[in-house]
Amino acid sequence: xxxxxxxxxxxxxxxxxxxxxxxxxxxxxxxxxxxxxxxxxxxxxxxxxxxxxxxxxxxxxxxxxxxxxxxxxxxxxxxxxxxxxxxxxxxxxxxxxxxxxxxxxxxxxxxxxxxxxxxxxxxxxxxxxxxxxxxxxxxxxxxxxxxxxxxxxxxxxxxxxxxxxxxxxxxxxxxxxxxxxxxxxxxxxxxxxxxxxxxxxxxxxxxxxxxxxxxxxxxxxxxxxxxxxxxxxxxxxxxxxxxxxxxxxxxxxxxxxxxxxxxxxxxxxxxxxxxxxxxxxxxxxxxxxxxxxxxxxxxxxxxxxxxxxxxxxxxxxxxxxxxxxxxxxxxxxxx
Numbered sequence: 001x002x003x004x005x006x007x008x009x010x011x012x013x014x015x016x017x018x019x020x021x022x023x024x025x026x027x028x029x030x031x032x033x034x035x036x037x038x039x040x041x042x043x044x045x046x047x048x049x050x051x052x053x054x055x056x057x058x059x060x061x062x063x064x065x066x067x068x069x070x071x072x073x074x075x076x077x078x079x080x081x082x083x084x085x086x087x088x089x090x091x092x093x094x095x096x097x098x099x100x101x102x103x104x105x106x107x108x109x110x111x112x113x114x115x116x117x118x119x120x121x122x123x124x125x126x127x128x129x130x131x132x133x134x135x136x137x138x139x140x141x142x143x144x145x146x147x148x149x150x151x152x153x154x155x156x157x158x159x160x161x162x163x164x165x166x167x168x169x170x171x172x173x174x175x176x177x178x179x180x181x182x183x184x185x186x187x188x189x190x191x192x193x194x195x196x197x198x199x200x201x202x203x204x205x206x207x208x209x210x211x212x213x214x215x216x217x218x219x220x221x222x223x224x225x226x227x228x229x230x231x232x233x234x235x236x237x238x239x240x241x242x243x244x245x246x247x248x249x250x251x252x253x254x255x256x257x258x259x260x261x262x263x264x265x266x267x268x269x270x271x272x273x274x275x276x277x278x279x280x281x282x283x284x285x286x287x288x289x290x291x292x293x294x295x296x297x298x299x300x301x302x303x304x305x306x307x308x309x310x311x312x313x314x315x316x317x318x319x320x321x322x323x324x325x326x327x328x329x330x331x332x333x334x335x
Contacts, residue, residue: 030051033180048174049073074111098123194214275298
């Protein structure tokens with residue numbers, strides 16, 4: 001275990017039992033901009049980040065449903081993420097959790113860390129030796145922070161954009177990243193980005209608690225690519241919702257969810273996936289004429305959807321009716 005990680009772990013223990021320790025050595029210089037936030041209506045917690053650094057997603061953003069969110073950057077020690085969450089899970093408010101970890105870190109002057117807890121309390125630290133332009137703007141249940149920026153106005157622009165944006169938490173986090181780019185962003189340019197949004201309360205199923213967990217590892221325009229991925233995930237979440245409705249026997253709700261998925265993104269974005277399953281569901285319900293246009297849209301993206309359709313009766317997803325299957329195939333291939 002690296003010395004800094006070990007000592008920060010000791011800081012966690014000391015914070016829980018009321019003693020003190022010391023820390024740490026700088027890790028790699030992940031200069032970047034990020035935002036941590038809690039949605040006051042849903043309780044969702046999230047982090048969004050962009051950096052001129054490869055694969056920033058595994059390093060900077062951390063979040064846990066019902067606990068909090070952390071962004072750790074500058075000369076980053078990723079241990080601030082899991083240890084900060086552990087302290088908040090143990091009942092520490094975000095400012096106190098951050099203070100405990102900073103107190104144990106001899107290199108806190110090069111750290112930039114922000115935390116928000118499940119009650120919306122914010123802790124933020126920009127070390128005196130973070131590379132300029134560096135700073136932060138803490139607001140109601142959020143904090144925007146940045147270092148090595150082209151201008152010292154980036155974090156304020158992020159805060160304004162977040163506060164002015166509408167939509168869910170993911171949408172507002174994206175608005176903050178886009179505002180940072182518009183303000184000049186990282187003086188070195190751009191490379192990777194990530195967004196992590198979790199539910200306000202844990203379900204006991206962490207995979208369901210992660211509403212958005214998306215990374216752009218290396219891209220000349222990572223923020224626009226991140227927005228594209230968020231929109232695509234929204235479409236696939238509607239597909240999943242449709243599956244749940246179908247499993248519960250609510251066919252009309254399933255069809256509505258599938259159809260919504262087809263409106264969120266073009267067919268090319270899902271390779272026809274959304275359109276195909278709308279068509280299959282309609283066909284299985286005897287609504288053949290409605291099904292064919294959707295199946296044809298999928299076939300236009302990739303002819304192999306026809307072979308996929310042929311395999312569905314054996315799986316119980318279409319009636320075992322050769323005549324019906326033939327008409328569906330003819331319709332999807334002719335259009």
